[in-house]
Amino acid sequence: MRNEEIIIDLADPVFTKTIRSRQNDKNGLKITVNVREKGQLVDLTGYAVKYEAINQVGLFVRDDAQIVDAKNGVFSYTLSSQAVSTSDDWTAYFVMEKSTERMSTPDIRITLRRDVKEGNIKIENYISEFDKLKKQIDALQQAVDKMDVVKRSGGIMTGYLTMRPTPGSNIGVGFNSEDKLLDIGLVGASDGQFYLKDWKNNKVLLDKSPTGVFNVFADNLLKKAGDIINGLLEFKSDNAIVLGSRSYKTVIHKGAQGELIFAPSTVSQGDTWDWSKRVEFRTDGTIRQANDTGWINLPT
Structure with a gap:
């Protein structure tokens, strides 16, 4: 295989060299391209590189090139059977694509001389298998979107699952x-x-x-x-504890002065309290019923 190594500067609108090969010499010519911009290396990391060419009767070829050294802007393309199927002067260039970005090299003139077996290969407009698959994937994605399904990688669903x-x-x-x-x-x-x-x-x-x-x-x-x-x-409520699941209930209540008060419910299983029957345990250590009226100090 012949290797044609060239340097292309994106800032130069004209590439004067003509590359010559012969019709039907498939995989017989590899073009190795070193891309520069104003003499500086072009980093091709993340880019896909395509070969695009058209002849004088309007037939075109779009094919995949291979990245050789992305950091230093080197890629190569081996002319496929479609790219050498017709003897003619072809106008070719390389396209570098990443997401929505696309940039191309200056035109390259490729001359294919006649092959004595000319006519054995019938050419139509050729697009690489990768591009065909991409179109199929895009079409499938559109079909999936129309089916109204939730993606595995994340989506929004309304209603019940x-x-x-x-x-x-x-x-x-x-x-x-x-x-x-x-x-x-x-x-x-x-x-x-x-x-x-x-x-x-x-x-x-x-x-x-x-x-x-x-x-x-x-x-x-x-x-x-x-x-x-x-x-x-710790209980933050003064009416902290209620005892009893049968008959009358009892509440344990903390008074305003820190006294501990016990009182029964007003009715069976009620949740209101009869404070007139309360019993208090006071902070001074004494016990007082609700109806106590005074104190008698007993001798000790």
Whole structure:
């Protein structure tokens, strides 16, 4: 394979050298291009480079070039069978594309001399397989958008998302860490149970039973059915504790002077209190009923 190495300056509007090859010499000529701009290296990192050429009758070729050294602006292109299929003077150039950015080199004249087997290859306008695939992908994306689906990489859905397990099975939503192991997830069972499970530590954190009972399993919460607390338990409300589930209730109340007051409810299972029957434990160490009227100091 012949290698034609050239230097192209993007700031120079004219490239005077003519590259010559022969019709049907597929993969017989490689063009290695060093890109400059005003004599300085051009960094091609992130760019895709294309070869585009058109002959005098309007047939064109668009094909992929290969990056050789992106930092130093070097790429190469080997003329494909389509690029050498017709003897003619071709006007060619290279295009560098990144996202919405596109820049091209000055025109390069490529002359293809006749091959005695001319006519064996029939050419039509040629676009590289990559570009064809890109067009197909774009068309598929448009079709998916029209189908009104939520993307795997993120999207917005309005309305309800219903997941229905088959009898005896579970469904759920899991959350994985970088090691791809299932860490935590919400699970729904076919019998109506719903729970949040920590698979990494093999613990159920909360659940709703099939009968509607909701349970939270945590080491830092007090159970309603009896538990133990370490340290100080402080109530900010004066009516702090109510005792009794049958007949009359009793409230334990803190008075304005710090006294501790016990009083019964006014009616059975009521939530109003009969302060006329209260008993006070005062801060001076004495006990006083509501109907006490005075004090008699007893000799000691």
